[in-house]
Amino acid sequence: MSEKVRLALDAMGGDFGPSVIIPGAEIALSRHRDLEFVLVGDERQILPLLAANPRVKAHAQIVHTDIAIRMDDKPSKALRYGRRVSSMWKVLDEVKFGRAAAAVSAGNTGALMAMAAFNLKTMNGVERPALAALWPTLRGESIALDMGASIGADAPALAIMAVMGAAMAQVVFDLERPTVGLLNIGVEEVKGLEFIREAGQILRDANLAGLDYKGFVESDDIGKGVVDVVVTEGFTGNIALKTAEGTARQIGEYLRGAMSRTWRSRLGYLLARTAFATLREKMDPRKSNGAVFLGLNGVVIKSHGGTDPLGFASAVDIAYDMARYDLQSKIRTMVDAYHALRAEPAPVSLEAAS
Amino acid sequence: MSEKVRLALDAMGGDFGPSVIIPGAEIALSRHRDLEFVLVGDERQILPLLAANPRVKAHAQIVHTDIAIRMDDKPSKALRYGRRVSSMWKVLDEVKFGRAAAAVSAGNTGALMAMAAFNLKTMNGVERPALAALWPTLRGESIALDMGASIGADAPALAIMAVMGAAMAQVVFDLERPTVGLLNIGVEEVKGLEFIREAGQILRDANLAGLDYKGFVESDDIGKGVVDVVVTEGFTGNIALKTAEGTARQIGEYLRGAMSRTWRSRLGYLLARTAFATLREKMDPRKSNGAVFLGLNGVVIKSHGGTDPLGFASAVDIAYDMARYDLQSKIRTMVDAYHALRAEPAPVSLEAAS
Missing domain, CATH: 3.40.718.10 (Isopropylmalate Dehydrogenase)
Known part of the structure; x- marks a missing residue:
C-alpha cells in the first residue's frame, strides 16, 4: 500500500x-x-x-x-x-x-x-443513490440506510440498497457476508408495508454470497446491533436517525440536570467523572460523523x-x-451479482425455437 | 363529580x-x-x-x-x-x-x-382510528400519533388525526388551543412528502379554534417538546416511537456499564444515587404507559x-x-367543526339560480 x-x-x-x-x-x-x-x-x-x-x-x-x-x-x-x-x-x-x-x-x-x-x-x-450512516450500537456499530437521499423507494430499490449496504459493511466491518435486516413495524412475515415484504422476498430468493438476509428488524432493535446493515426507505430512515439523535440529547439533558442538583450528586459526579467521560465518548455524535452516498x-x-x-x-x-x-468495486461486484441472479432467462429466438 | x-x-x-x-x-x-x-x-x-x-x-x-x-x-x-x-x-x-x-x-x-x-x-x-401515545419531553409530555393503528394515511387522514390529537391534548394538558406539528424531514414548506405538505395546507386553511397549527417538526424536535401534538402516518410513528425506546435503553446500558467499572465510579454512583433515581424516573417507560385509540x-x-x-x-x-x-365529546366537537369548515358550499338549486 x-x-x-x-x-x-x-x-x-x-x-x-x-x-x-x-x-x-x-x-x-x-x-x-x-x-x-x-x-x-x-x-x-x-x-x-x-x-x-x-x-x-x-x-x-x-x-x-x-x-x-x-x-x-x-x-x-x-x-x-x-x-x-x-x-x-x-x-x-x-x-x-x-x-x-x-x-x-x-x-x-x-x-x-x-x-x-x-x-x-x-x-x-442503480436507479437512486442512498445515504448510509454509521449507527452506534451496544455491539459496536451498524450501517443504516437510506437516511434521506431518496424518498419513496419501492421493493427493488430497497433490495438494491440492501446490496449496497452489504458492500459497505464488507469494507467498514471487514466481513465476508454481513447480516442485513429490513426495518419494519413487526418481525413477522405478515407485518408492515407490502413493498417491504416484497423486498424481503427478493433478497431471500436472491440469496447472495455477500449478504446474509435476516428478515425484518424493528427500530428498537437497531441500537442492539442485531444486524450489520439496517435498510429502510429514506423518509423513515431520516425520521429514525433524528429520533435517536434527539433522544440521546434529551437523556443527556436529564442526566446533566440530575447530577448538578445537590452537593452529593455533584460530588458523585466528580468521583465518577472518568465514567461520565466514557459515556460521553460512547454517545459522541462526532465519532460516527460522516455519511456515505452509495x-x-x-x-x-x-x-x-x-x-x-x-x-x-x-x-x-x-x-x-x-x-x-475500494468500496466502489465491492458495490460493483455485489450489484452485478444481484442483477445476474434477478435477470429473466434470455428469451429463446424464433429461429432457434422453430 | x-x-x-x-x-x-x-x-x-x-x-x-x-x-x-x-x-x-x-x-x-x-x-x-x-x-x-x-x-x-x-x-x-x-x-x-x-x-x-x-x-x-x-x-x-x-x-x-x-x-x-x-x-x-x-x-x-x-x-x-x-x-x-x-x-x-x-x-x-x-x-x-x-x-x-x-x-x-x-x-x-x-x-x-x-x-x-x-x-x-x-x-x-372519521375514516380510520389512530393510536396516540404520551411522549416524554424536556418540557413535560407531548402527544404523538399515529403510533401504528393505521398504515398509509393520506392528507385528509393526517388532518383528522391532528384534530383528534388536539382534542386529546385539551383533555390531558388542559389547554384551550394546543399546538400541533406535522412530522417531516425538514421544517421548510417545500420539504418532505407531498401528502404531508397537503395536510399542512388543510390545517392552515381550516384554522380551527381548538388547534394551533405550527407547521412541520423534525423528529429530533419531539423530545424538546416544541409542540403539544406531533402528527405522523402510522408506520413512521411506530418507527419513531420504538427508535426512541431503543435509544433510551441503549443509553441506560452504557450508563450502567460506565458507572460500575471502577471503585471511584461505583462510589460516585452511591453518592449520586438520588440523582440517578430522578433520572430513572424521568426515563421510566411505565410512567407514560397507556396509548389511546382515537x-x-x-x-x-x-x-x-x-x-x-x-x-x-x-x-x-x-x-x-x-x-x-370526556374525551369523546371533545373529539366530536373538533371533528364536527373541522368538517363544517371543510364542507363545500351547499350547491345552489336550479330554481333559486334561475
Missing part, C-alpha cells in the same frame, strides 16, 4: 468553513500518513490556516474558487449559481476525473445530494455541517477507508 | 394476565377514589387475587369468560376464536353498551386494534403487554382522565 490516498475536501462546506475543515484534515493526517488532499475553496481563507496545520500544508494542493454554496439554499438554487464553479461541485469533479479517490463535504445536504447525483450520475444498475460513480461523504475538527476528521477517516478498501 | 367512573379491564391481557392487572387496578384506585371496575376474564384466576387487593374487591364486578386472546396470534385468528366471547372483545362490549366509560387492555396490539375497530366502529366523520365510538386504552402493576396503573389513569374529562 505505498500509493497515496488522495481526497478532495470542500473547504467551504459546513457552518464554519475552512476553520474546521483544515484542522479536521490535520487530525486525519495524523492517523493516516498515506493521505493527501485537494482543498477546494477560497485560497484567501485557506492559506492563512496552513501555517497552524503543517501536515496539511505539506500534503495538500489548493484548487481555488470564490463560490461557496450557502447552508440554507434550496438545491435548485444552489445548482443555479454553483454548478461547475462552486467548491462543492469542484470536489465532485476531482472524483469524476480521477484526480481524487473520494470527496468530502460538510455543506448543505440537499445541494450535495443534487450535485452528486447530477455530476457523478448513478452507477449502472450508488454513484464515485465516493462522496457528507459530514454534519455543525461539527468540529474532530468530527470532520471522522468523516475524512470514513472517506479514507472507502477509498483504501 | 359525584358520579363514579367505571372502567372495563381486560383481566387476561398482557404477558402476566390478572397477576399484573388486579394489583395495577389497586394502585389506580388508591389515586382515584371515584373509580370502579368491570373485570373481564377467568374468575378462577381473578378471585384468588382479590383478597390481596381489597380496594379492587370492594369496587369491582367480574364478568367471567374462559377465552383469552393469546399475545402472539394474528388479528384474523384472534377474531376467529375471540369474537363475542373473549375478554378482549367483552371489555369493548362494556363500552359499546354504555356499561363502562372506557376499556383498558394490555393484550395483543393487533388483535385489540382489529376488535376495537370491528366492535366499536369509527366515529361519524376516533372510535368509545374510549379504548392499550397498555404495554410486558408492564408491571405500576405501569398498568398509568394506563388506567389515562383511561380515567379520558372518561372523566
Whole structure:
C-alpha cells in the first residue's frame, strides 16, 4: 500500500468553513500518513490556516474558487449559481476525473445530494443513490440506510440498497457476508408495508454470497446491533436517525440536570467523572460523523455541517477507508451479482425455437 | 363529580394476565377514589387475587369468560376464536353498551386494534382510528400519533388525526388551543412528502379554534417538546416511537456499564444515587404507559403487554382522565367543526339560480 490516498475536501462546506475543515484534515493526517488532499475553496481563507496545520500544508494542493454554496439554499438554487464553479461541485469533479479517490463535504445536504447525483450520475444498475450512516450500537456499530437521499423507494430499490449496504459493511466491518435486516413495524412475515415484504422476498430468493438476509428488524432493535446493515426507505430512515439523535440529547439533558442538583450528586459526579467521560465518548455524535452516498460513480461523504475538527476528521477517516478498501468495486461486484441472479432467462429466438 | 367512573379491564391481557392487572387496578384506585371496575376474564384466576387487593374487591364486578386472546396470534385468528366471547372483545362490549366509560387492555396490539375497530366502529366523520401515545419531553409530555393503528394515511387522514390529537391534548394538558406539528424531514414548506405538505395546507386553511397549527417538526424536535401534538402516518410513528425506546435503553446500558467499572465510579454512583433515581424516573417507560385509540365510538386504552402493576396503573389513569374529562365529546366537537369548515358550499338549486 505505498500509493497515496488522495481526497478532495470542500473547504467551504459546513457552518464554519475552512476553520474546521483544515484542522479536521490535520487530525486525519495524523492517523493516516498515506493521505493527501485537494482543498477546494477560497485560497484567501485557506492559506492563512496552513501555517497552524503543517501536515496539511505539506500534503495538500489548493484548487481555488470564490463560490461557496450557502447552508440554507434550496438545491435548485444552489445548482443555479454553483454548478461547475462552486467548491462543492469542484470536489465532485476531482472524483469524476480521477484526480481524487473520494470527496468530502460538510455543506448543505440537499445541494450535495443534487450535485452528486447530477455530476457523478448513478452507477449502472442503480436507479437512486442512498445515504448510509454509521449507527452506534451496544455491539459496536451498524450501517443504516437510506437516511434521506431518496424518498419513496419501492421493493427493488430497497433490495438494491440492501446490496449496497452489504458492500459497505464488507469494507467498514471487514466481513465476508454481513447480516442485513429490513426495518419494519413487526418481525413477522405478515407485518408492515407490502413493498417491504416484497423486498424481503427478493433478497431471500436472491440469496447472495455477500449478504446474509435476516428478515425484518424493528427500530428498537437497531441500537442492539442485531444486524450489520439496517435498510429502510429514506423518509423513515431520516425520521429514525433524528429520533435517536434527539433522544440521546434529551437523556443527556436529564442526566446533566440530575447530577448538578445537590452537593452529593455533584460530588458523585466528580468521583465518577472518568465514567461520565466514557459515556460521553460512547454517545459522541462526532465519532460516527460522516455519511456515505452509495450508488454513484464515485465516493462522496457528507459530514454534519455543525461539527468540529474532530468530527470532520471522522468523516475524512470514513472517506479514507472507502477509498483504501475500494468500496466502489465491492458495490460493483455485489450489484452485478444481484442483477445476474434477478435477470429473466434470455428469451429463446424464433429461429432457434422453430 | 359525584358520579363514579367505571372502567372495563381486560383481566387476561398482557404477558402476566390478572397477576399484573388486579394489583395495577389497586394502585389506580388508591389515586382515584371515584373509580370502579368491570373485570373481564377467568374468575378462577381473578378471585384468588382479590383478597390481596381489597380496594379492587370492594369496587369491582367480574364478568367471567374462559377465552383469552393469546399475545402472539394474528388479528384474523384472534377474531376467529375471540369474537363475542373473549375478554378482549367483552371489555369493548362494556363500552359499546354504555356499561363502562372506557376499556383498558394490555393484550395483543393487533388483535385489540382489529376488535376495537370491528366492535366499536369509527366515529361519524372519521375514516380510520389512530393510536396516540404520551411522549416524554424536556418540557413535560407531548402527544404523538399515529403510533401504528393505521398504515398509509393520506392528507385528509393526517388532518383528522391532528384534530383528534388536539382534542386529546385539551383533555390531558388542559389547554384551550394546543399546538400541533406535522412530522417531516425538514421544517421548510417545500420539504418532505407531498401528502404531508397537503395536510399542512388543510390545517392552515381550516384554522380551527381548538388547534394551533405550527407547521412541520423534525423528529429530533419531539423530545424538546416544541409542540403539544406531533402528527405522523402510522408506520413512521411506530418507527419513531420504538427508535426512541431503543435509544433510551441503549443509553441506560452504557450508563450502567460506565458507572460500575471502577471503585471511584461505583462510589460516585452511591453518592449520586438520588440523582440517578430522578433520572430513572424521568426515563421510566411505565410512567407514560397507556396509548389511546382515537376516533372510535368509545374510549379504548392499550397498555404495554410486558408492564408491571405500576405501569398498568398509568394506563388506567389515562383511561380515567379520558372518561372523566370526556374525551369523546371533545373529539366530536373538533371533528364536527373541522368538517363544517371543510364542507363545500351547499350547491345552489336550479330554481333559486334561475
